[in-house]
Amino acid sequence: MIKDGYNSMIYIQENSDDPMYLQIYYQIKEDIVQGNIVPEERLPGIRTLAQTLGIARNTVSRAYAQLAVEGYAESRHGSGFFVLDVSNKVTERNYVTQDTDILSDERLKLKQSVCLYDFQYGGLPHEQFPFKLWRKYTSQILLSSQKDVVNQYPDKQGDLLLRQEIKKYLHRSRGMICLEEQIIIGSGLHYSLDILCKILFKENNTIAMEEPGYNGARDVFINNNYNLYPIPANKDGIILSSIHCSGACAAYVTPSHQFPYGTVMPIYQRKELLNWAIDNDAYIIEDDYDSELRYDANPVPSLHSLDIDDRTIYIGTFSKSLSPSVRVNYMVLPVRLLTRYYSLFRSYNSPVSWLTQRVLADYMRDGNYERHVRKMCLTYKRRHDVLVREATKLFGSKVILYGRGAGLHFVLVFSGGEEQEWLINQAEKVGVKVYPMIPFWNERNACPKNVIFLGYSLLSEQEIRRGIALLQSAWFGVLP
Incomplete structure (x- = not known):
């Protein structure tokens, strides 16, 4: 709980279905919409809010980044995040009353589909470009x-x-x-x-x-x-x-x-x-x-x-x-x-x-x-090794990794026969995105049901650790 920089409170519920960064994001967004935080008011510093809540700075940073992306706040170099004017006085109109149950269902779907860790293949982190x-x-x-x-x-x-x-x-x-x-x-x-x-x-x-x-x-x-x-x-x-x-x-x-x-x-x-x-x-x-x-x-x-x-x-x-x-x-x-x-x-x-x-x-x-290629190899080797180590430690013999030693992806084969559609859906529930193998088969019926595709180039070593831990809990029902 904190009161710092504006007249409202932020509560973190550890047993909530929502990740901590979403809890922060929702509460600040609501205060902005309700007018409890006025335009041009400075949000608490990332370090300050993280220390007061007892959470990682990355969690607060992710919440602020979401607010910025959606236009509720903006980052000003060297000064922090400031609230933007979200009033719509010019285009205000009378809206037809909507079915609130439907809206609640849609909000629930949006919450459930939030992706924290995307194990996609193909993209490269922007900071690696020269x-x-x-x-x-x-x-x-x-x-x-x-x-x-x-x-x-x-x-x-x-x-x-x-x-x-x-x-x-x-x-x-x-x-x-x-x-x-x-x-x-x-x-x-x-x-x-x-x-x-x-x-x-x-x-x-x-x-x-x-x-x-x-x-x-x-x-x-x-x-x-x-x-x-x-x-x-x-x-x-x-x-x-x-x-x-x-x-x-x-x-x-x-x-x-x-x-x-x-x-x-x-x-x-x-x-x-x-x-x-x-x-x-x-x-x-x-x-x-x-x-x-x-x-x-x-x-x-x-x-x-x-x-x-x-x-x-x-x-x-x-x-x-x-x-x-x-x-x-x-x-x-x-x-x-x-x-x-x-x-x-x-x-x-x-x-x-x-x-x-x-x-x-x-x-x-x-x-x-x-020189750039050698540097990239060192970077990706560390991420490759972290993923192999964490998957081996948390999945054990339940999952076999193929594609070690090269490239930017793995194929995961599940010895218990878990099917890829279920695996992908369970991963989404904990905010992790993994991918099917079916698109790579011309004869799709020939694709084994117990395989998925996992890239890692866009994730940091820490994000890989967290993502694998969430997958462990989603797939095998055991919190690490």
Whole structure:
């Protein structure tokens, strides 16, 4: 209980269904709406309120952040949070009386759906982006003679300097030998695959693809009228034996970190796949996502580096290592496909802005990208290790984690047979969001019922601990 900064009280009920930050948020919001706190009045300092209530500062900070997002208060640098005027005098109108029972039900649903810890996959924490260096290189380029090309259409394959830096980086990090003429800069995997579908299209128009596999790639193939031939994948890896009768013109695989199970394709399978491509006049589409994010060993050699017959189409991205919103990826085409590429796309322009490409080229040239990747690996390794440690401690043998040692996600398999729909609903009740595995199956009925998908890139180590503890209580009914 506290009385500090305005004429009202805040009560924390430890046995409430609402998290503490929501209790604070609701009470302050109500006082603002009722006029008990007037506009421009300063809310108690975060540290002061936390100490008085005997709770963590993050709890108060989260409550204040929610008030700010909804427009009830605003943060002023160095001064704290101040109440805003929420009166609606200009647009006041007479409202039709509503059924209060319905409104109460809706409020209850909103409370229950509040997400405290989101184990999503794909996003990266904003603080990891190299803002200072990015701003520095942007300014340098715009003030240099390079700016002369800012109003010109970019090369369809992408900025030459960036392609040269990618070529050198791939040689150092993935053991690849290629020419900058083989590299095509794209605005994401979907863009690259869309181009590839048009280059590869044959009468059989069949693509072999891991099942389960990345649904984003699957959608591109289907949208381009390809038939999918499944390559079975499970916790032990992919089963290649069936590919020999597929009649596919290409196979899409994620050998460095199979999506979603996280396995690494062993060397004998890599050679088998390369031999299949040679014997069947086919190609391998190597999606090398997450290849830099290995925590238990050095990155494994790429398929492309083992290919002696120019059959591998290599696709890499900056989305997981730098930022998904920068929208830059790249594809290395076999020399034998370049003529068809030039024929089909001679009038195209690069979809990525010249400035973004040139900034990234300079950033890579000075060694900053590789330093950034090493830093990211250390950060994510700590989060990876915390999640493994907490899950092992709290779940025990009830849950098996797959995908250790690399990437930004795990697959959780429940030995007791708990089903994913129930698991997701129970997690939501305690403010934790986890995800189904069903979207990664083309044949959805084949998806095991006792698996869920868990990413961790957006959560801090402390948030991972708290989230896992809440999942323990939600799934197994035991408060840690």
